[in-house]
Amino acid sequence: MSESCRIDVWLWRARFAKTRTLAAAMVGGGRIRLTHNGAQVRLDKPSRSVHVGDGLTFATGGRLMDLRVEALGERRGPAEEARALYSLVAADQG
Template structure:
């Protein structure tokens, strides 16, 4: 199976590459380091390999310096484009800080 972008790899993509394409992390090297250090979970399971394949529907929990982001993968990336393009690769599931969910 090819891990590249585009149709040859299907809907799967390397975790570190996706994090970089989605503009979650500034560099692919930093994305790989974040994964290796255990700061990324895929579907609630800690990822320890930057080459782990992810696909649409997977939920990523990412521990960054001052926040935890929860993202649902919508599509694999094809390139590192502008933010407006990268935003279409995921749905943000993170609850905003300071806006608690009202009781039912």
């Protein structure tokens, strides 16, 4: 298994987007912030990499998601498998 994964692929595998195209649009729209090695950046390209241990912050379904990447995954599996790819740091029920 590789040490990094494209952010659009990871969002799709973790079931935050129904398709990779929608995941790429989330990233391209500047809606995803990545914290890697203590530095936070707003992602601008779907080809950017995400690593285990990185933090992601984004809004989805009217909620602000703040999570930690726990695994990269190898496929888009069932919801239970997708939930194992991240741990929630905080959630704003907004």
